Structures are given as structure tokens and as C-alpha cells.
Amino acid sequence: MRLGILALILSLCSPIAASASEIGAQLAFPIAAGDVGDHERGIQAGFTGTWFDETRSGIGLDVAYHYWPVSAGFKAGFESQLYGLLEIGDPNWNISALQTTAHIKAVAPFRGAARPWLQIGAGGYRVDPMLELMGQRLDAKWEAGANVALGFDYDANPRLRLGLDVSYHSVWMEHDVGAYFNAFEMGMHLLFGRP
DSSP states (O other): OHHHHHHHHHHHHHHHHHHSSEEEEEEEEEESOTTBOSSSOOEEEEEEEEEEOTTSEEEEEEEEEEEEEBOHHHHHHHHHHTTTSOOOSOSSOEEEEEEEEEEEEEEOOOOSSEEEEEEEEEEEEEEEOOOEETTEEOOOEEEEEEEEEEEEEEEEETTEEEEEEEEEEEEEEHHHHSEEEEEEEEEEEEEEEOO
């Protein structure tokens, strides 16, 4: 059954990969650092696509869902913004976000099966603070943000690459929670096409 699902995904992605330089799926997990806590396992899952020129640099788009457990330090900072009038009752606060960002990606001009790359992006994050204050649930809002990723790809075959990456996201939630939210993630990706 799993091999059948994988074969279906590969057959659907192959025509898309032929029209774009590279398209694929990514899966990552937040690292308990920055504003991410360790009380729960977070996740990031999404899709990426990049259109390259002949220099192995290109522009692209990322769409991803993030689920970040909030650190105790970030929670305390948010509560201090409320001047001690309110406290977040749940000690295990989490934030979810839908990322829609554009990026610039550069792949190292190495020959061989493994190649490192660097990607820098910016755009919007629709953030759901998953929080109630005074009986009112805070609304999800679009916030500006930026990200940087460093990774490498391994050529599994001429049209398929597997890889690992580390990324940093900064979501500028200053208007809603009084601070930027910073998250580090480590993950893997599957890419179709060729840079």
C-alpha cells in the first residue's frame, strides 16, 4: 500500500517537475532553541519550488504549515507585555503558522552526487496564536517574516534528490505579542527536477 502511494505521488509530481526546475516536499521538526520550547513535539510540513537559471541560482516559493511549542521565556515575555494584568493559564502554549514566502536559492557548483545549497526567503506567515485572553480567542493574522535555510542534496537518480536541511524562521509578531518569534528547524526534503 505504501509503495503504491509513493508511486502515485511520483507519477503526479513528474510532469510538474518537468515544467519547473525543481519541486518537492519537506518535513522538519523544531529545535528547542530561540522561542521554541521542549514541552511538546512540533512539526513543519510543506512544499517548495524553485526555477533556476544557468548559474544554479534561482527564485522560488515555499508553502508550509508550522506547529511551534512556545518556550517559557517567550511566554514570560508576552505576559510582561500585559503588565501583569493577565497570565496565560496553559503552561504549554503553542503557535501554528501557515508560511507563504518567496525565496532566492543558490546551489554550490560542485560535481558529484552531493551538493550544498543556501536559501533566503521572506513573505507572509498566517499566525494562529492558539490563545484565549479574557474569554476571547485571538484571531489568526498575517504577519511578515523571513527565513534562511542551509542544506545539501544527494542525487538518488537524475530526476530525484533527497536531502537534509536546517532552517531559521523569524516571524515579526510585534503588534500582536510584542516580540518577534524565532524558530530553528531541522528536517529532510524530497525534490523532483534538476537545478
